[in-house]
Amino acid sequence: MIKVGILGYGNLGRGVEAAVTKSDDMELLAIYTRRDPKTVTVKTNTTVKSTADLDTGKEDIDVLVICGGSATDLPEMTPKYAKLYNVIDSFDTHARIPEHYTNVDNASKAAGKIGLISCGWDPGMFSLNRLYATSILPDGQAYTFWGKGVSQGHSDAIRRIEGVVDARQYTVPVEDALRRVRNGENPELSTREKHTRECYVVVEEGADKARIEKEIKEMPNYFSDYDTTVNFISEEELKKNHSGLPHGGSVIYTGETGFDGNKHVIEYSLNLDSNPEFTGAVLTAYARAIDRLNKEGVTGAKTVFDIAPAYLSPVSADELRAHFL
């Protein structure tokens, strides 16, 4: 049995908890929290412990799944715990991946452990599909579309506006753009042409809706480059119709081969009821892989690009060849 620890018990931590529970070859040893463990109630009967226990380096875990935020948690936590355990995270600040990789690589190598970073679906499964497609068809172009799905960052940004009680923001790919890409037209698409943003907003009684709508639509980076629609709804409606965290999207790659201009379209798409549960399931499969690789003597930082697919599966190599190939 692979002994797994989870650090952090938000949506993603709960997703990993569920995925490990469903994996016959894994056992969930403990959930670690920075809060007082007594105040944290978990879904399964897993022990909740303090990060102080984790810091001793003596916890009997094969892989620690670090479920923190990319802005401040992971840049600090992953290198820290990579000195003690095999670790895996879902670091998703694309621009800072090289720096994060180097920090984790130094820590993991010194400890004789593996640190797998930026795992999930984007970065993660979408990255893999961009890599496979470009390697097969070097003469081509990759397009990534996200949604329809909830962007937590954008929802948070709306919540910070004065007069807003709660909000949910959906990123929606533009159908016409999808159609043109799938059609092999290789269009040049602006930010506005690829996605729209749909906002569902609950406001305080008497709030100035016109001002709030304007503030949302003109917010730089988040909304100003998009066609944005704002719907004001009641708190009840938000709870009833917008409490899930669905997401998904597509990597569409179009490329040419040969001397006669033959075209090919490769599409990988996800349609997810729960973004954190799916991401947790991806992290869990890769936790299995790095436990095995570390037992074979591999150390240092890794990404999904470095892991041979067979390592993700609990099924033997013979069975995989006989039934999955």
Next chain:
Amino acid sequence: MIKVGILGYGNLGRGVEAAVTKSDDMELLAIYTRRDPKTVTVKTNTTVKSTADLDTGKEDIDVLVICGGSATDLPEMTPKYAKLYNVIDSFDTHARIPEHYTNVDNASKAAGKIGLISCGWDPGMFSLNRLYATSILPDGQAYTFWGKGVSQGHSDAIRRIEGVVDARQYTVPVEDALRRVRNGENPELSTREKHTRECYVVVEEGADKARIEKEIKEMPNYFSDYDTTVNFISEEELKKNHSGLPHGGSVIYTGETGFDGNKHVIEYSLNLDSNPEFTGAVLTAYARAIDRLNKEGVTGAKTVFDIAPAYLSPVSADELRAHFL
């Protein structure tokens, strides 16, 4: 530069020729044929040589791409040349993969080389997607649909009927089955419910069309389990509208996570103008991978399951992390 040899110059060999030509880090050393090399004209200015040259084991190639048929060529050729070179094939008789693997593994290990078998899109990219999806969502189900595309085996089967001059058979996925699977209904689908078969047939003048249509539709294994339509057309029309070899299909995986029945759909689909050119492009990317792995000291038989994705790309690991993750 990775020096590549191609054995066999049919449609697939031509596909590999084109793909190697488009790869900046590869050079095509020679195309080997069992025919008299003088009678073989190739698309590029590559040297054509006899398999007798290959048999010496002295050809200066890093990887030999074996482009033969799975029925009789590959079971004999791949183990034979695995004793001499790094080899790669597209062996696609699913039931005989374990036996083929063992034969190639013994030969490759003895030679200190790698033999990668069953590469292409199915087996190949489709297999990878079945494996990734099942590993991430163990509680789920995989569906594979093929087409719309030309099945060469079925086209050949029609050509063997008395009175038939030429034929082209398209495998077509049933739209309603696709819709139900994508919808997460997890349907049990019979062979007939998943695909239909469309035949375009050119017959001799005065041939008994009713008899030919009946023979096609009742042909066991090939057509009797499917809803088959037969269209009699002229030789000119066949040449004009049915001379390509398009193919494709989808691996659709539906699975659940968590304790609230959240559902997820993962779909990988291919839409290919040229089946042999795309397959040749996949073989070429994996040829790069096995050259590198062998230079690192890896030997023995491999499949796509055993190859970490980064090995397929000519781009450095740093660049991949910075731009593809």
